[in-house]
Amino acid sequence: MCGIFAYTGNNGKNAGEVLLDGLSSLEYRGYDSAGIYLPESGIVKSTGAVSQLRRKLPAGYFGKSGIAHIRWATHGEPTEINAHPHKDCSGNIWLAHNGIVENYKELREKLTELGHTFLSATDTEVLAHLIEEHLKVEKDFERAALAALREVKGTYGLAIAYALEPEKVIAARMGSPVVLGLGENERFIASDASPILKHTSQVVFLEDGEIAVITPTKHDIFKLDGGRIERKAEKIDWNVEAAQRGGYQHFMLKEIMEGPEVVENTLRGRLLEKEGLAKLGGLEGVADEIKKAERMIIVGCGTAYYAGLTGEYMLEEHAGIPVEVELGSEFRYRHPVLNPKTMLLAVSQSGETLDTLEAIREGKRRGALTLSIVNTVGSTIARETDAGVYNHAGPEIGVASTKALVSQLTALSLLTIFLGRQRRMSIETGQEIARELQAIPDKIRSILERRTEIERLAKKYAKARDFLYIGRKYNYSIAFEGALKLKEISYIHAEGCGAGEMKHGPLAMIDEHFPTMAIATSDSVYEKVASNIQEIKARKGPVIALATEGNHEIAKAADDVIYVPKTIEMLSPILNVVPLQLFAYYFAKEKGYNVDRPRNLAKSVTVE
Numbered sequence: 001m002c003g004i005f006a007y008t009g010n011n012g013k014n015a016g017e018v019l020l021d022g023l024s025s026l027e028y029r030g031y032d033s034a035g036i037y038l039p040e041s042g043i044v045k046s047t048g049a050v051s052q053l054r055r056k057l058p059a060g061y062f063g064k065s066g067i068a069h070i071r072w073a074t075h076g077e078p079t080e081i082n083a084h085p086h087k088d089c090s091g092n093i094w095l096a097h098n099g100i101v102e103n104y105k106e107l108r109e110k111l112t113e114l115g116h117t118f119l120s121a122t123d124t125e126v127l128a129h130l131i132e133e134h135l136k137v138e139k140d141f142e143r144a145a146l147a148a149l150r151e152v153k154g155t156y157g158l159a160i161a162y163a164l165e166p167e168k169v170i171a172a173r174m175g176s177p178v179v180l181g182l183g184e185n186e187r188f189i190a191s192d193a194s195p196i197l198k199h200t201s202q203v204v205f206l207e208d209g210e211i212a213v214i215t216p217t218k219h220d221i222f223k224l225d226g227g228r229i230e231r232k233a234e235k236i237d238w239n240v241e242a243a244q245r246g247g248y249q250h251f252m253l254k255e256i257m258e259g260p261e262v263v264e265n266t267l268r269g270r271l272l273e274k275e276g277l278a279k280l281g282g283l284e285g286v287a288d289e290i291k292k293a294e295r296m297i298i299v300g301c302g303t304a305y306y307a308g309l310t311g312e313y314m315l316e317e318h319a320g321i322p323v324e325v326e327l328g329s330e331f332r333y334r335h336p337v338l339n340p341k342t343m344l345l346a347v348s349q350s351g352e353t354l355d356t357l358e359a360i361r362e363g364k365r366r367g368a369l370t371l372s373i374v375n376t377v378g379s380t381i382a383r384e385t386d387a388g389v390y391n392h393a394g395p396e397i398g399v400a401s402t403k404a405l406v407s408q409l410t411a412l413s414l415l416t417i418f419l420g421r422q423r424r425m426s427i428e429t430g431q432e433i434a435r436e437l438q439a440i441p442d443k444i445r446s447i448l449e450r451r452t453e454i455e456r457l458a459k460k461y462a463k464a465r466d467f468l469y470i471g472r473k474y475n476y477s478i479a480f481e482g483a484l485k486l487k488e489i490s491y492i493h494a495e496g497c498g499a500g501e502m503k504h505g506p507l508a509m510i511d512e513h514f515p516t517m518a519i520a521t522s523d524s525v526y527e528k529v530a531s532n533i534q535e536i537k538a539r540k541g542p543v544i545a546l547a548t549e550g551n552h553e554i555a556k557a558a559d560d561v562i563y564v565p566k567t568i569e570m571l572s573p574i575l576n577v578v579p580l581q582l583f584a585y586y587f588a589k590e591k592g593y594n595v596d597r598p599r600n601l602a603k604s605v606t607v608e
């Protein structure tokens with residue numbers, strides 16, 4: 001998730017200042033590098049945050065229009081060369097991009113054959129050269145941009161500048177948000193309204209497949225086929241912070257709501273449904289070692305550790321690989337036995353968690369093949385492992401990890417197909433998992449649409465001082481994750497427990513004041529969990545059951561039911577975790593806590 005911002009005006013303002021100021025309010029979207037281009041003053045790029053970019057601006061950096069970008073790397077390390085805006089060969093076309101160009105390899109090959117020279121490792125740069133190529137035929141900036149975008153597969157929120165028409169900036173949207181701001185003799189393009197609000201509250205939201213051409217006094221919107229669109233401006237009353245949160249009260253809720261797109265982004269270009277295969281480009285460099293590997297150890301901390309536990313079940317059942325899962329903080333001190341046929345897989349949102357990083361370093365010293373599933377491109381774990389898979393979930397701001405887990409589970413499912421098809425998984429199973437994975441985003445959407453029911457339940461139970469979460473098999477770890485979410489933002493005692501373990505101790509805690517969240521979706525262990533619910537009810541414990549749509553029986557046993565759509569057992573954790581995240585969110589909100597910044601915790605734990 002990067003941020004784009006563009007400006008054109010004729011009221012004496014310095015576009016350079018306007019853009020830098022606006023980029024700062026987009027920094028929550030990314031912070032690894034930034035860049036700015038003014039046709040009148042040229043390009044300046046820098047690694048790091050906007051303050052570093054500001055320090056690099058030469059004296060007299062001035063212009064009436066320009067485009068700017070704050071990057072959160074997806075393709076290519078966070079270096080100055082890879083920072084946006086990117087240009088074509090002539091140096092006249094410049095663009096800032098938020099999204100992923102899926103067919104960039106094909107486009108890059110084609111354009112290279114046509115004589116274009118590329119400077120960066122990004123997917124974005126092809127877009128500038130593609131427009132340049134079309135400009136040769138179309139002889140018109142707008143028509144060239146339209147023709148180029150019709151060839152692009154993937155997602156984009158774009159701001160495109162052309163040095164020969166400096167007053168004009170083109171915006172385009174496909175899957176990544178773009179807002180136009182309409183001021184007095186000035187127009188803006190941005191990834192969200194936060195950098196615009198200081199200047200105007202009149203905005204127009206672009207839809208997918210639309211481009212807009214802005215000049216200081218005008219904005220014209222077109223479909224990709226060239227057809228003109230009329231859309232009225234809207235007035236928005238949000239403040240800057242609310243705009244960054246997309247109008248949600250907290251980043252945590254915004255990030256839970258991003259679940260469907262996060263799954264789509266993690267899967268993008270990686271599933272070959274017909275062949276029942278997964279393509280993981282990041283692992284290609286170690287393909288031989290992976291084929292020869294005999295076991296895997298997954299390391300992580302907190303939520304990432306729970307993702308690993310679910311991964312263990314996926315990989316052992318469907319890929320036939322022996323898997324162990326370890327907390328980073330334990331692994332590094334216990335003399336693990338490893339060899340080159342051991343894959344050590346780190347799962348980490350930040351890629352900076354010290355315990356996970358040290359586990360990887362320990363694994364390297366002991367000769368293991370080190371792999372990673374990491375969200376932050378260019379982070380230490382991503383750099384230090386031999387190969388890896390990026391999540392493409394976008395930055396996660398809320399301390400409670402939500403969308404990252406959804407993405408980690410998706411990536412582990414891809415890894416299961418990838419490794420499974422090299423080993424014992426049939427093409428039919430590969431196809432079935434791929435098909436079901438593709439249906440997950442819509443199923444998450446349907447859970448999110450019913451979030452007010454979960455809010456009502458959270459309010460009903462918000463006075464509880466203890467909470468038990470039970471689950472089994474694939475949802476064993478999800479019970480622990482549900483409890484972690486609740487305790488870290490609500491500060492109450494919440495405990496995860498394997499449903500089968502209840503009678504070995506935890507059942508003693510149950511009475512009418514001790515509620516249980518029971519993950520009882522329809523799968524191979526459903527009957528067992530249903531019996532556990534009966535045992536709890538027999539001790540007067542209140543029960544909320546998480547069940548599969550259509551299971552009306554369970555409503556007779558449990559006090560309350562949260563329904564989720566059906567999917568295959570292996571993928572059920574991806575759906576089941578979403579209502580648990582929402583429940584924890586609304587529970588903490590009801591208690592009046594700052595859900596995005598829980599006490600005593602930090603987003604990234606870079607100390608022991």
Ligand code: M6R
Nearest residue numbers: 302303304348349350353400401
């Ligand atoms: O960045 P990482 O995924 O390595 O972080 C691991 C844990 O610190 C993290 O998941 C933590 O448990 C979250 N606060 C849980 O919501």
